[in-house]
Amino acid sequence: MNVSRREVLVGGATVAVACVAGPAFAEDYPSRPIELVVPWGPGGGADQLARKIAQLGEPEIGKPMPVVNIPGGTGATGMAKLLSNPADGQTAAIYIADAHALLAGKSPRWTMEDIAPVAVLIQAPSFIFVAQDSPHKTWDDFAKAAKEQPGALKVATLGFGSVDDFTLSFLASKGVKVNQVPFSKPSERYVSILGGHADALYEQAGDVGSFLAGKQMRPLLVFGSERFAAFPDVPCSKEAGFDIALPQFRAIVVRGGTPPERVKKLSDALEKVAATDGYKAFLKEQFAKEDSFIGSAGAGAFVAKQLDDMKAAIKQAS
Amino acid sequence: MTDILVQLGNGFLACLHPTTMLMLVVGIIVGLLVGVLPGLTLVMGVVLFLPFTYKMQVTDAIVLLSAMYVSGTYGGAFTSILFRIPGEPIHVPLLWDGYAMARKGKPAQALGWTLIAAFVGGLLSAVAMVLLTKPVASFALRFSSPEYFAILVFGLTSVIALGSGSLANALISLALGLLIASVGTDAIYGAERFTFGMPIFADGIEFLVVMVGAYGVGEVLTRLERGFSSKPLAAVATTKTKLPSLGEIGAVKSMLLRSTVIGHIVGLIPGAGATVAAFVSYGVEKQFGRKRAEMGSGVVEGIVAPQSAATASVGGALIPLLALGIPGSGATAVILGAFMLHGIQPGPQIMATSSAMVYTIFASIFIGIAVMCLMGYFAIRPLVKILDFPESIVSAFVMLFCFVGALAIRSNVTDLWLMIGFGALGYLFERYGFPIAPLVLGVILGPLAEESFMNSMISFSNDWTVFFTRPISGTVMALAILTLSLPIIGLIRNRRKPGASLAAAPAAAAEPNKAAPATAAPRAVRP
Secondary structure, X not given: OOOOHHHHHHHHHHHHHHHHHHHHOHHHOOOOOOEEEEOOOOOOHHHHHHHHHHHHHXXXXXXXXXXXXXXXXXXXXXXXXXXXXXXXXXXXXXXXXXXXXXXXXXXXXXXXXXXXXXXXXXEEOEXXXXXXXXXXXXXXXXHHHHHHOOOXXXXXXXXXXXXXXXXXXXXXXOOXXXXXXXXXXXXXXXXXXXXXXXXXXXXXXXXXXXXXXXXXXXXXXXXXXXOOOOOOOOOEOOOOOOOOOOOEEEEEEEEOOOOHHHHHHHHHHHHHHHOOHHHHHHXXXXXXXXXXXXXXXXXXXXXXXXXXXXXXXXXXXX | OHHHHHHHHHHHHHHXXXXXHHHHHHHHHHHHHHHHOOOOOHHHHHHHHHHHXXXXXXXXXXXXXXXXXXXXXXXXXXXXXXXXXXXXXXXHHHHHHHHHHHHOOOHHHHHHHHHHHHHHHHHHHHHHHHHHXXXXXXXXXXXXXXXXXXXXXXXXXXXXXXXXXXXXXXXXXXXXXXXXXXXXXOOOOOOEEOOOOOHHHHOOXXXXXXXXXXXXXXXXXHHHHOOOOOOOOOOOOOOOOOOOOHHHHHHOHHHHHHHHHHHHHHHHOXXXXXXXXXXXXXXHHHHHOOOOOOOOOOOHHHHHHHHXXXXXXXXXXXXXXXXXXXXXXXXXXXXXXXXHHOOOOOOHHHHHHOHHHHHHHHHHHHHHHHHHHHHHHHOHHHHHHHHHXXXXXXXXXXXXXXXXXXXXXXXXXXXXXHHHHHHXXXXXXXXXXXXXHHHHHHHHHHHHXXXXXXXXXXXXXXXXXXXXXXXXXXXXXXXXXXXXXXXXXXXXXXXXXXXXXXOOHHHHHHOOOOHHHHHHHHHHOOO
């Protein structure tokens, strides 16, 4: 952090010019470090992603991206921080499916117009997992048991109003009715199936990677229209007759109204980051799709479609 | 067994990493300072240091905080014995025999005994911790929401029953804590409660804000009222520790072991920490010990029992923290917070997924105790010097740390106002004889208890009898009911016998000869 006086002066002048000349000077962007808001606590999936991007992105973007954790309100507190800053692209936030799900609920604290998606960085499908010694050998066993005794099987989830909830409610509307037990703490969620207190778990594979490696859990079903490469024997939900795919996605957004050329510039830099070996290895660790990255051209449409899918699932379920 | 030794060996090696070792030594020194400074309690010290660990590696952060925890149970022994000032509530029992022994012209011997007590108690308890955490962890898989709820209820009841002072005041304090905890968005259904439409309340009130405010700001306000009038204490800076001989230690070995076991078990119980361990252990000696008649007149037993139990409680408290993710005391609650800030949820899985880290923490406890005792031996003089600083200057630093700590939680200025509010509350509590610990425990454990209650209801189709019919939760629930009813029975008994009143801690400190057994005796029968 050795900043010479000259650099400070130049930087100050740049800001002054940018203020006077307005967003036309896209080439001056970013004029200073981009603050990267993580609306979740340190250590979680969103935080890990932010720190990875900040580390790999600095050479591409030309400025550091200090990560600021502002947890609370399923991402709402951090989003409020983003929206309180000017729409100049100097503040960005990690935006994930769990926060996005709030928009499908009642009185959300922000709207689609408030955000400008820069890029989708990770897409990871969700799975139904059971303990290794579970009596349910396949998804068919599980679905049959759920149909025979509706609501008897317990499935551990993140909570009501979450993507997990939407998906399970959708399954219920198709006849596979389970009792959803919410555990906001990941460890309790995992203990619940390892200790036999719940029958199954709704989760992304990256979060339970250690249990999968340790042969303590196994997947029964992946949600999506195709099977997941790492688990070729596990059927996808489309095969099982459920046309639903609400993947966990993690994107980077800036405030709505940010000049498009700035959004594009940031997106282009991130695209180079996504092409690095370091990032590809990270995706693999997270059990994410290899072609997760979507630049600014398609990110907005992707995020909008996710919301439509969530709303459709809720509608179908109710 | 060999597996454990190998892992522990690796843990020791990991501890020798320069930054980890540095954190360990820093933690020990800060813990000793915190222990020495009256008013700056152990819990507060750990809270104040938490923000500095945000950027650290998780292992270093935990090593730092647990080292503070270990040495914080020891530092206050000096001030208790030398000046009759308990740096910590933990050391109130040391006022009775330790100070009396010092008055008999043997302060060095008294300090030597506390050193041995902390060393032996701490180490034996650490051994038990290493051996027991794994069985407790696999056993812990049998715990589900009803069991968690029962344990949390037990934690909430024991803090009332074991605390000193009036039961009614403790209950009021706890209820207020639970009320504060209910502010915000409920974790299961997302209903907003007591938010008054303000976004800051929608996220709930951070327990750290309550804790830093009530303990830190409240204490400074209390001292401000007295005009920072505690006198500087000179002429003690030349005191040196004098260790007892092996023969002398051998003569009290069974008592030392008994106190360690008591300390370890009390540490295991959620809600009871080093303070309770010290009181219970002193009470047992006073009630059943060989020297029970002489307790309070400056005997070795009266020093060794509370000190060894206090340090031994650390090893006990870390078991439920690591194996169940449940904090057994205020300090472990903060350490749990540090884990979660780093994205690690302690619990049964931690032994499987992060066993290297767990064993590094274990090893750091052993090394920490050894380092602490070495420092205790050599560093008495500089430590005691702190007491020469004017109280007003120490208080200014306490306030600075409080503000930094509260703001660092989520960079929200409103938290500072809340903290000041809770500071005023803490001051009023102190002033009118309400204990602060139940308030803070209510804020911490309340949301956990609520969520596990709701989970149980969802899991078992609203059948509340599960809490009593499942073997583990039923047993714990029965213990909780017993804990709650014992002080009431004690109260009724005391009413019948005039004169033997349930004295509060300050009164006990003033009357070394009688108050201690009255407070501690009813607890002694319960493990």
